[in-house]
Amino acid sequence: MLSIVYASSAVRLFTRSELVDLLEVSHTANNTHGITGMLLYRGGNFIQVIEGENEEVLQLYENIKADPRHKDVTLLTQDPITTRQFPDWSMGFRNLDKMTEEELAGYSDFLDNDFSPAFFKDKPTRAYILLLSFKDSMTD
Numbered sequence: 177m178l179s180i181v182y183a184s185s186a187v188r189l190f191t192r193s194e195l196v197d198l199l200e201v202s203h204t205a206n207n208t209h210g211i212t213g214m215l216l217y218r219g220g221n222f223i224q225v226i227e228g229e230n231e232e233v234l235q236l237y238e239n240i241k242a243d244p245r246h247k248d249v250t251l252l253t254q255d256p257i258t259t260r261q262f263p264d265w266s267m268g269f270r271n272l273d274k275m276t277e278e279e280l281a282g283y284s285d286f287l288d289n290d291f292s293p294a295f296f297k298d299k300p301t302r303a304y305i306l307l308l309s310f311k312d313s314m315t316d
């Protein structure tokens with residue numbers, strides 16, 4: 177299996193319903209293709225981890241790169257895996273813009289920055305740790 181983490185920037189800010197649409201389509205497609213992972217959104221930027229069988233992950237990443245709704249799609253990590261880190265989530269999601277200061281406090285070390293692809297490009301491990309840290313707060 178393969179795990180890919182990338183960062184990107186929305187071409188324009190997503191509305192709540194656009195995010196919901198994206199998540200609905202992703203959940204259905206990911207269930208079909210055995211993809212699991214986590215998507216974080218903050219201030220118009222995304223970071224996402226996708227994991228599953230090699231061909232499925234690579235194909236999805238190609239689709240995602242070609243998606244006109246975002247730009248600067250930046251590969252952060254691409255690693256072979258034997259165990260899924262997000263087995264329970266066809267795509268976990270958190271909109272960090274909707275979290276309170278209090279809720280975000282525990283993650284502050286990672287959030288004192290602009291969340292841009294350029295920032296995470298030099299710190300790919302940070303992106304992965306951040307994605308993992310939200311796993312515990314997910315109920316899906």
Ligand SMILES: Cc1cc2nc3c(=O)[nH]c(=O)nc-3n(C[C@H](O)[C@H](O)[C@H](O)COP(=O)(O)O)c2cc1C
Pocket residue numbers: 184198201202203205206215222224226236239240241242243245246267
């Ligand atoms: C930030 C972001 C994350 C996405 N995540 C997924 C995902 O996890 N699974 C998925 O099937 N599509 C995801 N998409 C949508 C794909 O880019 C694409 O629209 C989808 O795979 C449908 O492709 P198709 O119309 O060629 O079938 C995402 C798009 C964006 C902008």
